[in-house]
Amino acid sequence: MLWFVLRRLAAGVVLIVAIAVLAFFLLYATGGDVGRRILGPTASADTVAQKNTQLGLDKPALSQFADWASGAVRGDFGRSWFTGQSVSDAVTGRLAVTLSLVIGATVLTAVVAVVLGVLAARRGGWVDTAVQFLSVLGFAVPGFLVAILLVLVFAINLDLVDPTGYTRFADSPSGWLSSILLPVIALSIASIVGVAQQVRGSMLDTLRLDYVRTLRSRGLSERRVVYGHVLRNAAGPALSILGVQFVGLLGGAVLVEQIFAIPGIGQTAVSATVGGDVPLVLGVVIATAVLVVLLNLAVDLLQGWLNPKVRRA
Amino acid sequence: MTTTAAPTDLPAVRTLERTARVSLVRRVLRSPVGAVSLVFLLLVVLAAVFAPLLAPQDPDFASARDVLAPPGGDHLLGTDGSGRDILSRLLYASRLSLSGAATAVGVAAAIGITAGLLAGYYGRWSESVASSVSSVFMALPAIVVLLAARTVLGPSPYTTMIVLGVLVSPAFYRVVSAAVAGVRQELYVDAARVSGLSDGRIIARHILTVVRAPAIILAAGMAGIAITLQAGLDFLGLGDPQRPSWGGMLSDAFAAIYREPLTLLWPSLAIGLTCIALVLLGSAVRDALERSGRPRRRRRRDAAPPAASLAESVVVHDEPTGARAEELLHVRDLAVGYDQPDGSTTEVVHGVELSVHRGEIHGLIGESGSGKTQTAFAVMRLLAAGGRIVRGSIEFEGADLATLSEKEMTRLRGRRIAYVPQEPMSNLDPVFTVGHQLTEPMRVALGLSRTAARTRALDLLARVGIPDPQRTFAAYPHQISGGMAQRVLIAGAVSCGPDLLIADEPTTALDVTVQAEVLDLLRDLQRESSMGVLLVTHNFGVVADLCDRVSVMRAGRIVETGPTRAVFATPRHEYTRSLFDAVLEDTAPRGPLVPTTQGAQA
């Protein structure tokens, strides 16, 4: 089991390094005249060249990378070209906000999706039809449309909660909760239906397997069979989908933060993109990759716990 | 792949492809959902193509007088915050969305399908390369990558969509390579290879046809994602501001949310409906395929009973003199049916009568589709979904199992009536140890403590002839052999001391030497506890070896029944006799090859 964890961890590190190298060279190689972009068209050629030297952009790409990488290993990802702020500070300061959104949405997804999926698989009939119908809607309608709809309904028509803005947990826990409630719901819809579909599908598949009949023939109650055996077997595929959905949630957060005016990493990403602030964009890319790798590790561990065959694979 | 392929027979392959595709389109159109979504998408495409003709105004013409005009009059859908005609912008914007989506899907399909075909067909190393590439691609949310790309490549919508296409190509790759790898395992591909088909021909003929459908479904979903992402980027203000786009319109409207919320409706509808139509189309294609494409494995057309046999009576052999033990199970006029989607019921067992006495093994023999297994499942009330007892009674110790509540039935199962299945490996839960699966029923049914159940389970494992009970107890099902697994299942069946054992082809999946040992085990266990056993089988040898009585089933009915020796000595029903005639064990061996003139020299 330890070997399994170590191998997955190593694979994750390799993945992060690969992404860092790829992203660095793609971003820096195609950057163009950065000094000119920062200083604007009125600056003299000299000051532009000076700026480029100051940022280290006159060096060959490989040595630029060496500089950046040696800093990155120590947690220093360089400074923003425009504000001069440290990239690690800019990213970590906002990461917590995004994480509270995304983790909230993941938890909500897991809970609601399992309930819906199990209901649809067990009850069949109209419950199943309804879940199926909602799935198509939830899958097809982009999350940001849902977000806009929520803002519209709650802001304009109901005036129940403050639809936009963000309150820090430290300032007011209840304010925090109400400020992330709508964004989390908007984010979760698509992943809920995605995971619920998977739960339903693999529950139905598992219920058809031979050993379920054998378990019943042993005098185990329906509840024991369904929740003790079938759900556990069905959980594996659902968990994989949840892992995929997490990546989707991180992406969805970029738009949802914009709509609900939440100061998360998504906003950083958008403004850095608009300005062409390469160090900051790189920082966001790597932060995201680390999150995804950590989550995948967690998913793998859970899979190993759920299914003994995975442990040896 | 090779140039030797004769050009003359290429058309044959192509016509085949075409007919298959036509029938798929027709099948999709037959479902209302598929037809509606296809027509809607067609309208969107037409609107985009003919936007210059259809648009009432220049999409960029801003009229300062008509800012946020309500729908109606000059502006059918009103105007936006800059006084531009919403309908015209919507029409022009659809061109961007559709061409963008087409670009992304095209790029993804070109890369993913090609790579998937090659990897799936040619093997393993390319598979590991491609899967590492895809894990890099999948490790980041698409939008983050697109933002990064936008940072350096600028706001061109097509560049963005090409990047997206590359990014999502692993999805195509995965679907295609999995389908191909699956087909490659199929025997018909081996047969084609043995027939002398070239690789290129095999891919074109046997593999592309399999890949087509999943690729369509995937493309539909992907187009939706591309439209969503593009609209998202435009909404964030990262698109090309010079061109009207659905996302950009949404952004404009969102800015005016307090003044004129209605303007949000139109771009939202355009995006939402298009995406819904794409998803519905995908699922309609899937439904159309599932309804017709799935090979129905165990369906036997020739199992239908001839009309004349419906009325015939059961041949009953005389009982040997002497008292039989107490009757355990008496099935009377049992009929089993399966509910069909159209509301009717298909009857598979038509009025079976059968009894099992204590200490007696009753064999139920028949060919596939004869209803023997359905009869056995009905006794345990464990019919597959949709199946039910249509009529008749199942007397077991004074109760009628056909009418017991589910709760009462659960109480009988395991304790009084136990079951040994056919396939050992698929009848153990893969995620629990053998020990857990043995002890759980004992703890639930007999109320044993954990340690007591463990002791008993180890005893049972030793009893059924497992050499190292401790190790097997701790093992997972995939760690033991099929023969061991069947012993485990038998141990589980007898663990709670049942009175009646139902064994459904308990040795069919086993090798013949293992079968002999398992038959011995069943016989010994039955003698020890004087259980009654209902043994379902298709093998006369197994009946001869084990059974005291036998009933021969055909097409949902018992045609002949009696003591085994009597039935084997003088089978009286025509069908029973024909089965005995087909038995090969007693036929003469063929003998050595007699050289004839036929042996032309090699």
Added chain:
Amino acid sequence: MTDRLLGVEDLVVEYPARGFGKKPFRALSGLSLDIRLGETVGLVGESGSGKTTLGRAVLGLAPVTGGSIRYAGRDISRLGRKERRALASDIQVVFQDPYTSLNPALTIEQILTEPLTVRKVARPEAARRVRDLLDQVHLPADAGSRLPREFSGGQRQRIAIARALALEPRLIVCDEPVSALDLSTQARVLDLFREVQDSTGVAYLFISHDLAVVRHLSHRVAVMYRGEIVESGDGDQVTSRPQHPYTQRLFLAAPLPDPDLQEQRRAERRRLARAAAAPSVS
């Protein structure tokens, strides 16, 4: 040469193991066998004995790592793809599972024409041949336009036989061709195999786990155990009076469809098992 059609000598087949540096799995370890023109050689063994691998090696579908397979005097164990394809008109196959050995999306006619198109047989000629083939395996002429799923297991196996016969081969590898069929269907399909052999003089390598099936059809029989042939010879002798202990075990383990004879056989098997109990028995 004599009338020897196929000669397998010291054949070794090893499958590369998944994972780096692991030992390959040796499915066949140096076995020899030959088949004469028009002869049926039965190959009996339990699961994992390597009998299917031997069949696949003859067909060029398994990796041969040692020894040779000679067909009509020529070594065919390591042919290139193109040369292998040329052999299609000599060696053909009928597989076990009638449900996966026919492409469900193709009509019977398309399935049967497949080998013919490779030989560039003209369209009308191919159509005529398909009718003949269907007739030869006793299927109605209109079967050609139908899909495999419209046929029962036995009928599908007839189609597979027709496909194998399309190129008029001299050897057909039959890999458990009747073990998925019901008793009465099995008997009829076996009769068809014999009938085809009588009329065409084709030789069979007939693989089965069932001693009775093999005995019914084979001139000679070889018994496989763990990648090796432990006993071979005249069909009657091997299947009725086996010499090798493993063959004896196999022979006595198959239950006879007669309660009295089976009781005797059981007693004999148990006596043998007790006698063998002193050395280790798996």
